[in-house]
Amino acid sequence: xxxxxxxxxxxxxxxxxxxxxxxxxxxxxxxxxxxxxxxxxxxxxxxxxxxxxxxxxxxxxxxxxxxxxxxxxxxxxxxxxxxxxxxxxxxxxxxxxxxxxxxxxxxxxxxxxxxxxxxxxxxxxxxxxxxxxxxxxxxxx
Amino acid sequence: xxxxxxxxxxxxxxxxxxxxxxxxxxxxxxxxxxxxxxxxxxxxxxxxxxxxxxxxxxxxxxxxxxxxxxxxxxxxxxxxxxxxxxxxxxxxxxxxxxxxxxxxxxxxxxxxxxxxxxxxxxxxxxxxxxxxxxxxxxxxxxxxxxxxxxxxxxxxxxxxxxxxxxxxxxxxxxxxxxxxxxxxxxxxxxxxxxxxxxxxxxxxxxxxxxxxxxxxxxxxxxxxxxxxxxxxxxxxxxxxxxxxxxxxxxxxxxxxxxxxxxxxxxxxxxxxxxxxxxxxxxxxxxxxxxxxxxxxxxxxxxxxxxxxxxxxxxxxxxxxxxxxxxxxxxxxxxxxxxxxxxxxxxxxxxxxxxxxxxxxxxxxxxxxxxxxxxxxxxxxxxxxxxxxxxxxxxxxxxxxxxxxxxxxxxxxxxxxxxxxxxxxxxxxxxxxxxxxxxxxxxxxxxxxxxxxxxxxxxxxxxxxxxxxxxxxxxxxxxxxxxxxxxxxxxxxxxxxxxxx
Numbered sequence: 001x002x003x004x005x006x007x008x009x010x011x012x013x014x015x016x017x018x019x020x021x022x023x024x025x026x027x028x029x030x031x032x033x034x035x036x037x038x039x040x041x042x043x044x045x046x047x048x049x050x051x052x053x054x055x056x057x058x059x060x061x062x063x064x065x066x067x068x069x070x071x072x073x074x075x076x077x078x079x080x081x082x083x084x085x086x087x088x089x090x091x092x093x094x095x096x097x098x099x100x101x102x103x104x105x106x107x108x109x110x111x112x113x114x115x116x117x118x119x120x121x122x123x124x125x126x127x128x129x130x131x132x133x134x135x136x137x138x139x140x141x
Numbered sequence: 142x143x144x145x146x147x148x149x150x151x152x153x154x155x156x157x158x159x160x161x162x163x164x165x166x167x168x169x170x171x172x173x174x175x176x177x178x179x180x181x182x183x184x185x186x187x188x189x190x191x192x193x194x195x196x197x198x199x200x201x202x203x204x205x206x207x208x209x210x211x212x213x214x215x216x217x218x219x220x221x222x223x224x225x226x227x228x229x230x231x232x233x234x235x236x237x238x239x240x241x242x243x244x245x246x247x248x249x250x251x252x253x254x255x256x257x258x259x260x261x262x263x264x265x266x267x268x269x270x271x272x273x274x275x276x277x278x279x280x281x282x283x284x285x286x287x288x289x290x291x292x293x294x295x296x297x298x299x300x301x302x303x304x305x306x307x308x309x310x311x312x313x314x315x316x317x318x319x320x321x322x323x324x325x326x327x328x329x330x331x332x333x334x335x336x337x338x339x340x341x342x343x344x345x346x347x348x349x350x351x352x353x354x355x356x357x358x359x360x361x362x363x364x365x366x367x368x369x370x371x372x373x374x375x376x377x378x379x380x381x382x383x384x385x386x387x388x389x390x391x392x393x394x395x396x397x398x399x400x401x402x403x404x405x406x407x408x409x410x411x412x413x414x415x416x417x418x419x420x421x422x423x424x425x426x427x428x429x430x431x432x433x434x435x436x437x438x439x440x441x442x443x444x445x446x447x448x449x450x451x452x453x454x455x456x457x458x459x460x461x462x463x464x465x466x467x468x469x470x471x472x473x474x475x476x477x478x479x480x481x482x483x484x485x486x487x488x489x490x491x492x493x494x495x496x497x498x499x500x501x502x503x504x505x506x507x508x509x510x511x512x513x514x515x516x517x518x519x520x521x522x523x524x525x526x527x528x529x530x531x532x533x534x535x536x537x538x539x540x541x542x543x544x545x546x547x548x549x550x551x552x553x554x555x556x557x558x559x560x561x562x563x564x565x566x567x568x569x570x571x572x573x574x575x576x577x578x579x580x581x582x583x584x585x586x587x588x589x590x591x592x593x594x595x596x597x598x599x600x601x602x603x604x605x606x607x608x609x610x611x612x613x614x615x616x617x618x619x620x621x622x623x624x625x626x627x628x629x630x631x632x633x634x635x636x637x638x639x640x641x
Contacts, residue, residue, distance in 0.1 A: 003572070007572055018321060018336070021338065025328075025333075025335045025336065026331075026333045026334075027331075028328070028330060028331030028332075028333060030330070030331065031598075032331075032594060032597075032598065033597040033601065034593060034602075036331055036333065036335060038593075039320075039590040039593065039594075040321070040324045040336065043321045043324065046313060046314075046316075046317040047317045047318065047321065050310050050311070050314035050317065051314075053310045054310055054311070054314070057310065059307075059308060059573055062571065062572060062573070063571070064571065065367045069366065072367075073366055073367070076363065080359075081557065083543065084543075084553045084556035084560065085557075087543075087547055087556070088553060092544065099536070099539065100536035100539070100540060101536075103362065103366075103535055103536040103539055104536050105532075106366050107531050107532040107535055108530070108532035110532075113532060114532065117532060117536060118536065121533070121536055121537055121540055122540070125537070125540050125541065129192075129541075129548070137544060137547070137548060
């Protein structure tokens with residue numbers, strides 16, 4: 001119930017931010033009874049209304065995971081972000097091996113299995129994607 | 142005669158070696174994806190879209206591949222329902238009710254074969270239904286002007302969250318979020334930037350493929366991490382596969398009834414395969430003489446929902462191809478494929494690109510035969526795939542999604558945006574906010590706004606023009622009904638529980 005109220009509040013804040021930016025949309029020169037702002041106004045209005053209704057009528061049960069799971073999701077996020085940033089300078093094989101090892105370890109904490117999985121996936125998928133499907137990825141940047 | 146001529150044109154496209162190979166590969170990949178618990182057809186198609194585009198295939202080939210994955214995933218969903226009591230996807234939920242009890246009675250192989258045949262009957266007849274009904278509906282679509290299209294899009298948003306969602310407010314919010322994202326970028330009419338927050342990278346708007354892969358595939362990674370990759374089938378063994386002729390014959394009428402119910406449920410925008418399988422099961426339970434044994438391993442309780450959900454998959458293609466409004470989550474993802482290929486679904490599609498429509502229909506007919514072969518004699522192979530450990534499967538899914546998107550755009554910005562959408566998708570799923578309306582909003586937002594603006598230009602700013610025709614009024618009424626009805630129907634449509 002509390003989570004939904006916080007969520008509703010977040011929706012109201014984001015919708016207000018969106019609404020403010022919608023007021024800054026430049027108008028065109030052609031005659032248009034609706035204009036560029038009306039639809040974003042409607043969307044922001046509906047979102048605001050939904051945010052208020054979510055606060056008034058929150059869902060009772062939301063199945064949140066244990067705090068440790070958020071730690072794991074945070075690590076996965078960081079690994080994927082670094083993958084996205086290192087793919088161009090370092091190529092496909094090394095970043096994908098690292099992220100696959102981390103993801104594999106997060107699901108089943110066995111470092112040996114994770115390393116074998118990560119390396120085989122990275123090399124195997126590179127060969128399939130690059131030579132089998134012709135995707136044009138770089139091996140080492 | 143036109144129909145036969147069109148179909149023969151379709152088969153000319155579909156019966157080339159490359160198209161056939163794509164159909165077989167799509168069916169195979171789809172069945173694997175569908176059979177894996179948690180990975181439904183929407184996720185499957187979403188993961189494979191970037192790959193399909195990177196392969197440099199033409200429009201028809203991409204569509205054949207993706208719809209084969211779609212149909213394959215619909216077939217595959219039943220495998221884990223029967224063997225593990227965990228539906229491979231939402232529409233396969235009803236199959237657990239009698240499929241799993243059959244497996245517990247030592248009849249897993251019979252249940253798999255029977256459900257495979259039922260899937261074939263449902264999907265094959267629905268494809269014929271698509272062939273007959275789509276051109277008729279396309280003719281009706283000629284009567285649509287901007288006010289009718291605006292009301293039609295509204296209907297899709299009002300119903301798509303519908304029964305699949307537990308909370309109408311959150312379904313409405315999801316649609317608004319999608320529409321809000323669609324507004325980002327250059328305004329179609331003025332060419333001026335809107336809501337780009339000063340970011341140059343947002344001038345082109347948000348690429349819906351990035352959003353789709355993020356919301357469906359990347360969020361699945363977080364869900365997997367949370368569940369520690371439970372729901373595996375390691376150690377599952379299957380007896381000798383034989384054809385349960387008696388069960389198939391006894392369930393013949395059941396399959397036909399399930400197909401009919403499922404097909405029409407699929408056509409309703411937003412209802413999709415889940416409603417199809419549910420209504421087919423409940424309908425059969427009330428009609429069958431031995432309806433009281435449903436939930437204890439009655440073969441008809443397997444045949445009805447499987448015919449129903451596969452028929453609904455075909456039915457959902459009807460509004461997607463003729464009106465550009467998807468009938469289900471997966472067809473929303475397929476709509477993204479069409480739009481990326483610069484194909485605008487609608488009545489003109491049947492005249493301007495007949496090779497695409499009829500090639501697709503012919504491929505679906507072929508795909509069904511391929512799927513029957515794969516899912517009956519070769520079902521043991523997919524049961525083996527089911528036992529791939531999640532710590533291998535999940536990083537594999539992640540790498541395919543990342544590799545595909547990166548090879549399409551070559552931009553790390555898109556990858557980061559995809560991760561952000563993944564996180565948003567995860568929290569949406571935790572908070573009960575459906576993700577399909579977000580995708581639909583991103584896909585249809587600009588069209589919806591364009592039609593509203595066009596309607597207002599025609600009428601000189603008179604908002605009552607939106608209700609100026611019978612069709613528009615009918616669509617508005619259906620939209621309001623579609624939004625309000627689930628509030629009352631949700632309790633009535635509670636899923637029954639198995640009896641053992």
